[in-house]
Amino acid sequence: GGYIxxxxxxxxxxxxAMVAGPNAILKVLGL
Structure with a gap:
């Protein structure tokens, strides 16, 4: 944890999100 x-x-x-798309975002978030 830490300050964001x-x-x-x-x-x-x-x-x-606009460049890579939703799938990439979910992958980064680990969902």
């Missing part, structure tokens, strides 16, 4: 800067984190996640 949610502003940059969410921005990066949103960009990644």
């Amino acid at each position: 800067p949610f502003g940059p984190f969410l921005a990066g996640a949103g960009l990644t």
Whole structure:
């Protein structure tokens, strides 16, 4: 655990979602 800067984190996640797609996001999250 640790502190996550949610502003940059969410921005990066949103960009990644558009570029890589939902499947990649789930894979990264381990779901």
